[in-house]
Amino acid sequence: MITVALPKGSLLRDSIELLKSIGFDFSAFLDSSNRQLQILDPTGTAKALLVRAQDVPVYVQYGQAQLGIVGYDVLREKQPQVSHLLDLGFGGCRLSVAVKASSPYRRSLDLPAHGRVASKFVHCARDHFRQLDLPVEIVPLYGSVELGPITGMSEAIVDLVSTGRTLKENGLIEIEILFESTARLIAHPLSYRLANDGLDRAIAQIREAVLTPARS
């Protein structure tokens, strides 16, 4: 039995579609009236856990799931001890620095020393400003990060941008990209090395499905 940790939120639908293309049906997670956090595929050969995006690598690192699907952004932020197998191509976004459009800042280095930067990606943000040798205070938030500059709590944010709509509708602009992100397939390192439970076959099928442009 293979167990796969799936992220709630933005990546869930594409993750379920990908697994469906290799014969595992976890579409029950898309039914909003369903409250189950663990479901068996109807064939009884695989199980899926529904977890918060940041928790996917935790279940994989500790071996409760042999496989997981998670954004590269989360891997950069959490640095989990997992095997990084494959870029799945969906969930494209980027981690960027953004400021109020009306502010004078147009690159990270324009920000004032000891200014504040709000982010859910505390480690990535800290690394970015450390590399620039610009001392800033990172303010950890859990969501709606854009409110940092809007309310005046912070001069800037480090947050995910996809279409750019959230920034635009909140009067912010992107001034620097830290890195691009897509969804990744990760594995529990020991399980991957031992390749038990048809794991090898499932990984090969996922690889094949990702390389084949149209999923059925």
Ligand SMILES: Nc1ncnc2c1ncn2[C@@H]1O[C@H](COP(=O)(O)OP(=O)(O)OP(=O)(O)O)[C@@H](O)[C@H]1O
């Ligand atoms: N706007 C977006 N467009 C595309 N992919 C995104 C977008 N926002 C986030 N992602 C990707 O989806 C992953 C999950 O993000 P999502 O916004 O669903 O959850 P979260 O808000 O980070 O987690 P939680 O709701 O548990 O706090 C991110 O780690 C990123 O890889």
Ligand SMILES: O=P(O)(O)OC[C@H]1O[C@H](OP(=O)(O)OP(=O)(O)O)[C@H](O)[C@@H]1O
């Ligand atoms: O560029 P866009 O396509 O507008 O997407 C970017 C938004 O998506 C994510 O937020 P999410 O929906 O996860 O909400 P959150 O603020 O609670 O993290 C991210 O934090 C941005 O706010």
